[in-house]
Amino acid sequence: MLRTEADEPGWEVDPDDEWGVAVVATVGRQLKLRREAVGMRAGEFGKAVGYGEDLVYKIESGKRIPRQEYLDRADEVLGAGGLLAAMKEDVAKVRYPKRVRELGELEARAVEIGVYECNSVHGLLQTQDHARALMEAAQPPYSAGDVERMVAARLARQSVFERDPAPSLHFVLEEAPVRREVGGTMVWRRQLERLLEVGRLNNVTLQVMPTNTDAHPGVDGKIELLKFPDGTAVGRSDGAFNGRPTGDPKQLRILELRYGTIRAQALPPRESLAFIENLLGET
Incomplete structure (x- = not known):
């Protein structure tokens, strides 16, 4: 079963956290560029990492904070060689108020x-x-x-x-x-x-x-x-x-x-x- 928004409460980006908004936007953009570079559609990629297509779009548009395991799986599926997984530390900090x-x-x-x-x-x-x-x-x-x-x-x-x-x-x-x-x-x-x-x-x-x-x-x-x-x-x-x-x-x-x-x-x-x-x- 693919994960949806209801499965992950509390992972929205705080709009008042300028640094956090910038980090999540950058990570989302990198995820999208990597996915498009290997020719995968959002739905196809979502199935590969265990997430619904709508949640993939929200992460890529910077509206949701990706989990660390999402970045690990994305790195593996997209063959990023550790570049996506390397962003986990900054993403983890954004999670906190x-x-x-x-x-x-x-x-x-x-x-x-x-x-x-x-x-x-x-x-x-x-x-x-x-x-x-x-x-x-x-x-x-x-x-x-x-x-x-x-x-x-x-x-x-x-x-x-x-x-x-x-x-x-x-x-x-x-x-x-x-x-x-x-x-x-x-x-x-x-x-x-x-x-x-x-x-x-x-x-x-x-x-x-x-x-x-x-x-x-x-x-x-x-x-x-x-x-x-x-x-x-x-x-x-x-x-x-x-x-x-x-x-x-x-x-x-x-x-x-x-x-x-x-x-x-x-x-x-x-x-x-x-x-x-x-x-x-x-x-």
């Missing part, structure tokens, strides 16, 4: 990342099922395709844990979202296990901020700090500088002061892991 892609690029360059998260488990720490449950709870609801696209984008950012040399990662999570059984008991258990796995890595410091503590500088919201190899840094906080990213040294010092105070008030890493282990044992 522009804002998430930009954040992922910053995280991929950072040598140190510090995060305080108050409302949920941070995206870099979420399991696939936990992330999906959070996104499915949104109001107004996202489409099934949008949910899958956002989950894929969130998980792709977690490649930061696979970098060599590894960056230094620091997380402080509030107790309440750690306790929240997002997605049900089994999904929550797997999320707690994931926190323990990550928290035991040599380059990761994971702390829990207990609920029964005094007020701290994070009550205004999330804080993120990213430091880069050249000595520059970027920070953002929900409760400072209108929530916008900043690289200004004076503003960064304020965020670092707040983050340092938060880390000092949170449970130490060993006690934090013990706290999570106890939660897991109670389920």
